[in-house]
Amino acid sequence: MNYKDKIVLLHGDITKVSADAIVNAANTSLLGGGGVDGAIHRAGGKEILEECIRIRNRQGGCAVGEAVITTAGRLPARYVIHTVGPVWNGGGKGEETLLQRAYHNSLRLAVENEVKTIAFPGISTGIYHFPKDKAAAIALSTVSDFLKQEKSIEKVTFVAFDAINHSIYEQLLLAL
Ligand code: AR6
Numbered sequence: 001m002n003y004k005d006k007i008v009l010l011h012g013d014i015t016k017v018s019a020d021a022i023v024n025a026a027n028t029s030l031l032g033g034g035g036v037d038g039a040i041h042r043a044g045g046k047e048i049l050e051e052c053i054r055i056r057n058r059q060g061g062c063a064v065g066e067a068v069i070t071t072a073g074r075l076p077a078r079y080v081i082h083t084v085g086p087v088w089n090g091g092g093k094g095e096e097t098l099l100q101r102a103y104h105n106s107l108r109l110a111v112e113n114e115v116k117t118i119a120f121p122g123i124s125t126g127i128y129h130f131p132k133d134k135a136a137a138i139a140l141s142t143v144s145d146f147l148k149q150e151k152s153i154e155k156v157t158f159v160a161f162d163a164i165n166h167s168i169y170e171q172l173l174l175a176l
Contacts, residue, residue: 003147004176007140007156010119011166014159015043018076020115021069022159023106025123026082028061030068035126036161040080044073048080065101067109079113081106085124088131096138099124103142111152119157122165136168144176 014022014036024040027033030052032041041048051070055062062068067083083106086098102123110118120139124130136158143156160166 003144006147006154007143007158007173007176009166009169009173010157010159011161011163012159013039013161014119014121015039015075017119017157017159019117019119019155019157020077021079021081021110021113021118022072022075022077023067023118023120023123024080024082025121025126025128026062026084028063028084030056030061030082033127036121040075044075044080047071047073052082065098065105067102067105069109069113077119079115081109081115081118083123085128085130088124088129091134095124095130096134099130099135099138100142103139104146107143107146107150107153111150114152116153117155117157118153119159121159121161125165132165133168136165136172140169140172140176 025036055068062084064084069079069081072080083102085102086095125132125135
C-alpha cells in the first residue's frame with residue numbers, strides 16, 4: 001500500500017475519533033491544560049491524569065519533542081500518546097526540529113505499542129502559536145517519511161479542529 005493512501009484528513013474533534021491511539025498536544029508537566037489537552041482529559045476521564053501523574057513521578061514530566069503513552073480512559077481509542085510541541089518563539093529557537101521530533105517520537109512510541117491507527121491534532125498550532133502552515137508541512141513530511149520506512153502503521157488521521165488548519169492540510173495533501 002502506498003504511504004499516501006494511509007493518510008486521512010478529518011475536520012472535527014479528536015476526542016470523537018476511533019483509533020488505536022490519539023495524540024495529545026500536552027505540556028511538560030503532563031498535568032493537563034487548555035485546548036485539545038483539556039478536551040482529552042475532560043472526555044477521557046480521570047484515569048488518564050492518574051497515569052500521567054505516575055509517569056511524572058517516575059520520570060519528571062515530558063520534555064519538549066518527547067512523548068509518553070497512557071490509557072485513553074473513556075475515549076474511543078486504546079491509548080493517548082502525549083507529546084509536547086515547542087512554543088513558537090520566532091523560529092530561531094529550534095522550533096521546527098522540536099516539532100518534527102514530537103511527531104516522530106509519537107509515531108515511534110505508537111509502533112512500540114503495536115498501534116496501527118493513530119490520529120494527530122495540529123500540535124503547537126493553538127496556545128503555542130506555531131504558524132499553522134509551517135506546522136502542517138512539518139507534520140505531513142515527518143509522517144510521510146516515517147510511513148515510507150515503517151510499514152506497520154496502517155492509518156494516520158490528521159484532525160483539523162479549525163477551518164484554517166483544515167484547508168491548509170487539504171492543500172498540502174493534494175500536492176503530496
Ligand atoms: N480536537 C482536535 N483538535 C483540537 C481540539 C479538539 N478537541 N481542541 C483544540 N484543537 P492547543 P498547543 C486544536 O492549544 O498549541 C494546552 O494548554 C487547536 O485548534 O490545544 O500545542 C497544553 O496543556 C490547534 O490547532 O495545543 C499546553 O500547555 C491544536 O489543536 C498547550 O495547550 C493545538 O492547539 C499546548 O499548546
